[in-house]
Amino acid sequence: MAAHFLVIENLGKTYPATGSATNPPVFENICFAIEKGEFVCIIGHSGCGKTTILNVIAGLEDATAGNVFMDGREVKGPSLDRGVVFQSHALMPWMSVFSNVAFAVRSKWPDWPKHQIESHCREYLEMVGLGHALQKKPAELSGGMKQRVGIARAYAIQPKMLLLDEPFGALDALTRGTIQDELLKIVQATRQTVFMITHDVDEAILLADKIVLMSNGPYARIAEIVEVTMPRTRTRAEIHHDPQYYRIRNHLVDFLVNRSQHFAGIPTANDWKPPLVRPGLTVSSPASM
Amino acid sequence: MMRSERAKAALISVLLFLVFVGVWHIATLPKESAMAATSGADAEYAALMGKGAEKSGGFPAPAQVGKAFVTYLSDPFYDRGPNDKGIAIQLGHSLARVGLGFLLAVLVALPAGFTIGMSPLLMRALDPFIQVLKPISPLAWMPLALYTLKDSSISGIFVIFVCSIWPMLINTAFGVASVRRDWLNVARTLEVKPLRKAFMVILPAAAPTILTGMRISMGIAWLVIVAAEMLVGGTGIGYFVWNEWNNLALPNVIFAITMIGIVGMALDGLFGRLQKLVTYRE
Secondary structure, three states: OOOOOEEEEEEEEOOOOOOOOOOOOOEEEEEEEEOOOOEEEEEOOOOOOHHHHHHHHHOOOOOOEEEEEEOOEEOOOOOOOEEEEOOOOOOOOOOOHHHHHHHHHHHHOOOOOHHHHHHHHHHHHHHOOOOOOOOOOHHHOOHHHHHHHHHHHHHHOOOOEEEEEOOOOOOOHHHHHHHHHHHHHHHHHHOOEEEEEOOOHHHHHHHOOEEEEEOOOOOEOEEEEEEOOOOOOOOOOOHHHOHHHHHHHHHHHHHHHOHHHOOOOOOOOOOOOOOEEOOOOOEEOOOOO | OHHHHHHHHHHHHHHHHHHHHHHHHHHOOOOHHHHHHOOOHHHHHHHHOOOHHHHOOOOOOHHHHHHHHHHHHHOOOOEOOOOOEOHHHHHHHHHHHHHHHHHHHHHHHHHHHHHHHHOHHHHHHHHHHHHHHOOOOHHHHHHHHHHHHOOHHHHHHHHHHHHHHHHHHHHHHHHHHOOOHHHHHHHHHOOOOHHHHHHHHHHHHHHHHHHHHHHHHHHHHHHHHHHHHHHHOOOOHHHHHHHHHHOOOHHHHHHHHHHHHHHHHHHHHHHHHHHHHHOOOO
């Protein structure tokens, strides 16, 4: 256990019911782990509790059951060790692009002198290609640029782990492609540990090392974990030439269309371990993680 | 396009004003028959009362009011005893009272509104009190204020304080309570300290709503000060109006009314500008 970077143990969430009725849990007995430097995507239909899991890892929400450990310490409340990129970018509209990032940087290193904060922020905004828009207000930016600022803000505090809550969901396909490329480049260069929610199968295959598949709620569970068995040096331009790409893609789409409903409404066994799947290669079960 | 539109609007405004003054002038022309009838006993009575003849002409004509404007605006700062001060001095007294009462209200309403806005429990607990206190005419507090404070000037300030506190308190609480969850979550993930969060996140996020409350409060305060000064007396534009009414100097009353309107407009404009300053586009 101690070897894993992030460990999620028997996580469950039940929302309080109105009146005397009891609600079934949205999800229960969620167990998985993330290694340092790993990029993990989670895919599932709306309402299966993906965002809740991410919020629990971020420390923004409490689970009803189970624990999360990062780097051997239990996650209790939000921390600067985990940077979050929000679905709605969540930039402060009254601050400039630069100030938004500087606000985060100053939170992490309150003792830094002004020039150090400035050069640090500039570096991260240039990394996402926004070196020219430092003094713009978020309202003056396109959706893609806003989300880039969000990524820069999360990255700039140099967190141990990055949590992305469907960051490109609201973007058009072209913009999404460009930002995916940029994120891929940055993540490959920094070996950042990332946990990301997405609805986009192609996005998951492009970015992830492992893809966690969640079944539908109530009683949502991790149905299986798919390993993306392609070299990490993949690019968006070439990835679809790899024969392995379509095997993985078909497997994921099959899951979302058909198999994701199989577990809905069935309580999850305490010792449920999702199988680790390598589509087109071998199937090893249950996951040895 | 925009400029010509604006010029047209200005032109229409001026025309409307001229029409208004014209109609006013015609309506207040001395009536022949009435003048003729004012003979005998009436004329004698008028003579007995001194300058009575001038005043019995009824509603003042624009020219008389214009004369009052010239007289008062040409020397706004004179001070000839308690009942005869320049208009600027009277307005200054009123503005000082409004300013002081308003400032005190800000000092109470902003922190209180912040606290209430942060705590749904407090918000619910205090809601009945606010709902009962809010609709009370601030002038109804005057007897209590005079009795406890024993000073008419301070009582005036207290009345302004009471009337301007509610819109600010309610708007601040509402603004603080409805700060976007996302922004608070950002602050939480960045482990921002409570005080820094209050000033860097919550205050700017709620500022437009708070400023709206301040603008409403200032409007009400300016409405109330006239009535309060009529009641309390001594100085101020409200007292000036009442005093001129007692002198039966209606041109001066009309002049004072106009000044109240202009100052009120300026105050509202000031807060409108402040509001624009803190408003952000999402």
